[in-house]
Amino acid sequence: MKKYLPIFRKAALFQGINDMDLESMLQCLSAKRSAYQKGQVLVQKGMTMSSVGLVLSGALHLLNDDFWGNRTILAQIVPGELFGETYACVQTAPLQVTVQAAEATEVLYLDIRKIMTLCTASCTFHARLLQNLIFVLAQKNLLLTQKLEHTSKRTTRDKLLSYLSAESIKAGCATFSIPFNRQELADYLGVDRSAMSSALCKLRDEGILEFQKNQFALTHSVQP
């Protein structure tokens, strides 16, 4: 593991931790190494992660393939960087992305539970505060990722369907209300209000959804 010291030294996760501490820490965290070939999929969209991945060599791509096969690169992960930390911190959330090796890549996996649990319970609620902050940041990550998933759709229609079906799923009900008026929704989706209004009414005319004010109902199951 020593040959990766240059990577560890520049890794954000290990800043301020010296080489000696590092080695014992890696054992303590039960770090495990894996290697992948170019194009190989490390984790599939929809799965969950219980550990954080640290790229040792090569590069990864975070991909978002939609239903029709449009592929969006959300990010590129290079040596020293992490992936999956958001989903490891919010284990109830299934991966919204697929992780693929952009080239031959080595990865070090660290168990998130061992990272989060402070050895000595010195100041209980202060430690809890840090854990909560981590959770908040990870969840905000998810919100941003979700918004990106909506706004990355090519047409206003698809942006609407992506957003509304996500809201529907979140509400656990075909009928739901949204926290935006039309102008705010248009701003959120990054589109023109009047064009969005047209698209909305067209969807209603096609019988795909119903609405009045900010109460919506998806009447057909639609692939976002």
Added chain:
Amino acid sequence: MKKYLPIFRKAALFQGINDMDLESMLQCLSAKRSAYQKGQVLVQKGMTMSSVGLVLSGALHLLNDDFWGNRTILAQIVPGELFGETYACVQTAPLQVTVQAAEATEVLYLDIRKIMTLCTASCTFHARLLQNLIFVLAQKNLLLTQKLEHTSKRTTRDKLLSYLSAESIKAGCATFSIPFNRQELADYLGVDRSAMSSALCKLRDEGILEFQKNQFALTHSVQP
């Protein structure tokens, strides 16, 4: 402060912390309360934050106004939720958003340094690990926010200018290279590759930028 207990109980930041601990903790963290009127701006884009804001009542909007006045609502913050935590955790990063009161709103500010510093130094590098994880998550937040800023532009041309000028600033140099080929860049920006290629060449013909392969140079200062 007791009247906000229902808010505190459902606030993600305070999960797993009981009411008694909470009160002493708030003093320990030197929490400070402020009130705002509808439409009032709490923090302006470009500033920095040294504390985290917790909304007690009302609602906030995170706004992104671009150079020409197009306004995007990045998020809505309701009671119990935080704002500014990303920028408080990465204090070198100036706010990319403006925080505005969507209605009359009360906010509780918590000093981030007091949150991050564990009272007893029990397991030094483990605590450091948590701090680093927080930093990583906050920075990923920034990356997602930046991508959103690019992709929320209405035209391919503006998306390109937004992205390239950001890369230029990041490189600290008018000439810089990007980590994508054309197809990957198009995927990242969520646009069609060939249309993007056209837009790129048009910008070159107009003398706004030069490029060969993934080496770019902005020849005029352009407002993204």
Added chain:
DNA sequence: AAGCATCTGTTGTTTTTACAACAAAAGGAG
């Protein structure tokens, strides 16, 4: 109830995009 401001839907025009199909350039392997 009347008046006013805000929100929402409608329509037509212009601009921009996605898409497709192809041509040119660059890079690698034998």
Added chain:
DNA sequence: CTCCTTTTGTTGTAAAAACAACAGATGCTT
């Protein structure tokens, strides 16, 4: 060097969006 693959640029067409201007609906205040 030549063949082959990948990448990048070009062009034309059909679809979609932005924009602007307006009309109807809704809600609030007086």
